Amino acid sequence: MKKILGITTLLIVVVAATAALSPNFLTAYNVQNIIRWSALFGILSVGVAFVIVTGGIDLSIGSVVGLVGCTLAMLLNPIDERPPGWAWKSVFQIQGCIAIVAAVIWGLARFYGRSRGSGRRLLWLGLAGAALFAAGRYAPGFDLPAWLHLPFVVLWVLALSLQIGLLHGLLITKIGLQPFVVTLCGLLFYRGLTRWVAADQTQGFGSGFTGLRKLATGKLPLTDDFALPVPAIALAVLAILSGVLLNKTIFGRYMLALGRNETATRYSGIDTDRYVILAYAICSLLAGIGGILFALDINSIQPSGHGNFYELYAIAAAVLGGCSLRGGEGSILGVVIGAAVMRVLYNAINVLGIPTQLEFAIIGLVILGGVIADELVKRLAAKRRAARQARDPA
Amino acid sequence: MKKILGITTLLIVVVAATAALSPNFLTAYNVQNIIRWSALFGILSVGVAFVIVTGGIDLSIGSVVGLVGCTLAMLLNPIDERPPGWAWKSVFQIQGCIAIVAAVIWGLARFYGRSRGSGRRLLWLGLAGAALFAAGRYAPGFDLPAWLHLPFVVLWVLALSLQIGLLHGLLITKIGLQPFVVTLCGLLFYRGLTRWVAADQTQGFGSGFTGLRKLATGKLPLTDDFALPVPAIALAVLAILSGVLLNKTIFGRYMLALGRNETATRYSGIDTDRYVILAYAICSLLAGIGGILFALDINSIQPSGHGNFYELYAIAAAVLGGCSLRGGEGSILGVVIGAAVMRVLYNAINVLGIPTQLEFAIIGLVILGGVIADELVKRLAAKRRAARQARDPA
């Protein structure tokens, strides 16, 4: 709990100060908005927290948000006419490619003695990929019944983001590349992909899919004048699951351990690669979920811009929340609060009528101040402890 | 030299392929442009290479490029009327603030026993800062003679970027913050600062300062149909200096050493903090030089956009060029070639008429391919070495 003390204080201070300065800050309407945005960005931050705990980093989050949002909108609400079953077919082809790529990476890894996956499994993966691709390429197109189409699409984009994460994990563990590099390439690649599949046309859900969009824009009325935005619930659930995973299960423990010392963890008979991959998978999956919600909320997805820089906000929030980029440290609750702090700041700047130009400057300063304070407090605490022990050695 | 073999091959392959596919690629005009852009980005990459060698990272480069470019243009060619001597005065005030901030950081560091700088020096720094600020605030404004104004301004923006680097170094070594965090805050802060000082108005040199702008746009005719862009010369000089610094002097040696094992280096009686700070100073200074050249070349500096993402290009180039983000490895020549590869790719994509949407996707793929190949080659070499050792153990 001590870990999140600092960030919580920061949050309270900012909120109190803004509330004191502006009557419009603590209105139900404004608070609901802040909560919604915090939830949306919080989901991304929780995801990246896992990667950071393992001592890695993920710069591709923003691009994944863009890719997922765009493909979701395109598959559900294509702008121009498409042949029947094009959705199916393209999905199959993409899936095929991914499977083949994964198989290749694995093969390389095995060849260079980095991996232990049995050769047969690998072959199957490759073949399955090829088959899938062929099916997508040459099978006659037929359309899904509408009621199936929606869940299928949603599940698929989630699967896609999951696979992206797995791919990152594979490249990092099996080929031994540096997370920063792999995900930097991801940042560029997925952005390009998005622009290409969407042909640079802004995507959206028009005025339809109101039901689905409630996931992002809906509210649960709590009192007669305050309603809880649905994304907040999504975040709550995800955060609790993540918290349990990180602190109560062996998976989390292994991630924390290998984040500190990968060798020692492997020597303890733990297949560290597996847990690194898991971390990246979780991160991208949450980026995917976030991406869906962002898309549904904004309803206007520009292939070239949607999600730009989000990874940096996510990482900043995670760091504010007490994750150490050196790995092995992190608290989900802290990360969530960190995300909230950032959104409150954005909102406060506007509600207080501070020139938008200063937005970035202020955010930057506050983050810096936060981490500095945190560091100094830590030091002070250490000093105190030493002093106390000096007085009564026991 | 083995380190840069891979990247050089990559460069040659890309050039050859493009030349084969398009007659317009190897025209003097196009080659000159590629060289100019490579030089501009190369300067940034060389800078970040130093930071990477020490095991750090600098995400603020793009924002520094923006800040430097904007202030340069504003001081030389203010859009709206300013009172006499405003340039002086504002410069003084900013300098004052910086000095004071530095003094404070130092003070904190000393208080928490992280630094050994003498207390008096610190006091002087603070007082000097205060004096400078006061001077700027209250001194009567007077204008410099034109012939002095230009060099003064140029030197000052360079000094500014240098100080930014020093500040990063201080925060990282004396307060013990993580480079990623510090420079991420920098990325946000300097961007906001730029937008604020320029009030979001795009800055430029209009049609004046042709002499100065020759620094970026000028060419030295070599043959009667090929001329070498001036920035290339700048890069050459900087790269050679950097190469010597990194490989032939103790400064570089210590950076390499501490990049791999900071403790061991400190135990060897080396004041590692100093060299870390030096690395960040060099990085930001080169970012500043690059920023000036970019501004002069493009002659249109959008406060909110100018330089966005440049840090990522710079880092990517450095990594392509054989720098390991784990620290302790790097070759300046490789980095320069890495930057060239990226620019050639951009150019090739367009000259070949490949849809621009794919630009990012292709860049991403090539970088990834490059590092994968590099990694696998390394492994193969290691395998060979082991085998040889086995044959004749001695």
Added chain:
Amino acid sequence: GKSDASADGKKTFGYVTNGIASFWVIAKAGALAAGEELDVDVEVRMPGPPEDAEQKRTIEELLAMNVDGIAISPVKPDNQLDVINEAAARTHLITHDSDAPGSDRLVYIGMDNYLAGRMCGELVKEALPDGGEIMIFVGRLGQDNADLRRQGLIDELLDRSMDSTRHDKPGEELKGDKYTILDTRTDNFDSAAAKSQAEDALAKYPDIDGMVGLFAYNPPAILEALAAAGKKGEVQVIAFDEDTVTLQAIEDGSCHGTVVQNPYRYGYESVKMLAAIAEGDKSVIPASGFLDIPARKITKDSVVDFRTELESLIAGTAEVK
């Protein structure tokens, strides 16, 4: 001697936008359509941020390809004169969508952003006949289309004289005798930021009267925010460009009106003009050096026709693609 731009010996023209947006996808359709019609190749380039730097690179690359002409929509003409003039010296160069006064461009095809801004102001006046407080939302300031539209809007609302060189700093409140411009909010082309900016504005000024979105994606973002706040219809929305959401909103009355340009014709006319000039026929160039493709005000009564017109173009896009 501009011969081998494309292998098949066809003439090739570069069409350079000032960014990446759906708006430009329509223009692209127009350009490609003209290309089909006149049997010439068209290289459409949409530079990403930072647009001014990217435009310079793009032009260089097109010149390297020996294109027979370039049409560009300069981001910040005053600062890009040398690039533009260099291009004009090496090939036929025209501007579209936003002009480069004082450059060597042969002709400007498009409308006047400042006038468009004033049109937008007129729409505001229609929507709020007895005045009120409004807020401006735009992707980014510092590029001509944004600055001029904003200035036009402000000048119209404050009943100032025609002067596109004026500049009111963002961030300070502008009071006229009827209308007050509370602030201008930017979002760096991030639709999420655009939406939250709108929400924050509603939070800060609960009784704001009008919200104006100057870039295509701003009005939809504003409408989203209003819908969520349950203020649809209460607050007047005045839009720019022809996003489908915007048009829908105009039809069902939650948006008063929008100022539309004609990107399709920008593309079409640009290529047509370039083709003619490249064939040596300078007669197509109007004496004024300005081929006006005026902006139009679209309101509830004109929206349906416009929509149908647009859809035919979009269809065009599809078949060209």
Added chain:
Amino acid sequence: MSRAPLLEVRGVSKRFPGVLALDRVSLSLGHGEILAVIGENGAGKSTLMKVLAGVQHQDKGDVLVDGEPAAIDSVNAAYDRGIVLIHQELNLCGNLDVASNVYLGREPRRHGLIDHKTMRTQAQACIAKVGLDVKVSTLVERLPIGRQQLVEIAKALSVDARVLIMDEPTSSLSTRETETLFAVIEDLCASGVSIVYISHRLAEVKRLAHRVVVLRDGHNAGELARDEIEHDAMVRLMVGRDVSQFYARKPHEPGAVALEAEDIVVPGGAPEPISLRVHAREIVGIAGLVGAGRSELIETLFGVTPAVRGHLRVGGTDVRISSPKDAIAAGLALVPEDRKQSGLVLEMAVRENVSLPSLEREARRAFIDKRAEREVAGRMIADLGIKTRDDRQVVKDLSGGNQQKVVLAKWLALAPRVLLLDEPTRGIDIGAKHEIYALMERLAADGVAVLFISSEMEEILGISDRVLVMHEGRIAGELGRGELDEEAVMQLATGGQPART
């Protein structure tokens, strides 16, 4: 003597969160004297030396050089006074070559630039002195840990020091390297250099030291003049009770074959296949010179660097071991050579380190059973007498010996069938050593097969039922209990044929 002692420590105290590492410690060092500082793990030896070398700063007390109070507040300050420390843990930059490491911080320069040529030649001389036979252009990370230790020593020798402090320099060296080192030490002090020598190998101390200072729990526990230096005397001062010099073990009947390696080829090792078998209830030692390939062999058995070829059988059944996970599943356990790197997660608590391998076993459906975890950790701490505040203490803050006990605790919690140990008593005090021997003993008695690497002759001779001697990656020979003696081992280790058999 009338001259003031070269170096004098007066009432130095140093506190770390949780422990009083040094409590008013005093000692003095004469010119050309070899002073041995001994004490149990955690006695404060390294801390004291770090203070002298300016790496850490005392809270109280003074250090005097030539009778003058000296404020040694940085490594350079120490260098200036001619005080050089060879750290207990390796401190080298793997990405630099041997020469650069030797001269790190003191590079010879010619007009501003590093003079590589002189540096190389001088470095070559330095490493020759300590008997390291590598090119100075070799990257240090390519050297096995033993060699790296030699580089570390060469580095210290390259400074012309007045006081040379060696903190367990031989902990990863074997007899031959140790002898070379002793030769160096002796002619150093002949030329007037003073040596402070720290070791847990009391035989070495007896052989070298002119005087012995004993620390216990951070304070002076006594001092022995040259003629009083006797094993028992030292032990009594260190531990406070008697511990017999040679570990008396009772041989017991080997059981069935527990571990059998057939024609395995070690990657990067010698091309010839290696075969060996270890029986239940048997303790087999592996002897050899540094770089003989012992660690590599044992790591191959444990699946860290999977064998290129060959079969492994555990308890008679074939097993495919291609990762530590497999090895552990098959009932193997490894106490690695480098505990900082491979043994422990230094920043984690004792409890979490101990439970790491057994977590999965104890877990209920992937959920950690914290109670069981605490219980196991508590038991192990008690069993092995680990000196720690509590089971939530961070392992990093434990002394070397206690860290090693934590590593052992990890594995004992798993009750393995075959226990592999690589230099299990490296840097461990006599008391702890005997506890560990007793432990190996106990395990063997319980039917565990024990295979251990050691570079310490007494250990090899003392507790092995059987000894395998390695030379240049091959098993040069095997010695049964009967034929075990020092020169037989050395014969094989250096490539000669055993005298008898």
